[in-house]
Amino acid sequence: MGDTLAGWGVVERWADMRLCASELAANAVLHGAPPGRDFAVRLVRESGRVLIEVRDSGPGLPVIQCTSPEASAGRGLWLVKEVADEFGVLDEAVGKTVWAVFGVGTGR
Incomplete structure (x- = not known):
């Protein structure tokens, strides 16, 4: 992901995007991808924003x-919602796509 963002000239909000991609991918592995099935991560660069999608x-x-503050798990989607500019879920015919959008400079 870092190489792709660098190739696009996106340097701001890199840590936020990495955190959200990691949380969404971890959720797909733990909760979304049935045994023997994979998940997909997609990055899209559009004018002034980067879209991260994770589909399972x-x-x-x-x-x-x-x-609760004492809990050791369960904050992933809350973090994504708080850190990303937009966040949502698409119910697909099979599975779902969870996405997050980040506003970024115009880059190259």
Whole structure:
């Protein structure tokens, strides 16, 4: 991901994008991809923004949890919602796509 962003000339918000991509991918592995199936990550550079999508083929839609301060898990989607400029879920015919958008400079 870092090489792709660098190739696009995107240097700002790199840590935020990496955090969100990591959280969405981890959720796909832990909760979304049934055994024997993969998930896909897609980055899209558009004018003034970067879109991160993670698609899996598992059933159900993710839910943002309100966890206690003592909890050791359950904050991933909440972090994505707080860090990204936009966040959402698309219910697909098979599985779902969870996405996050980040506003960035115009770059190259």
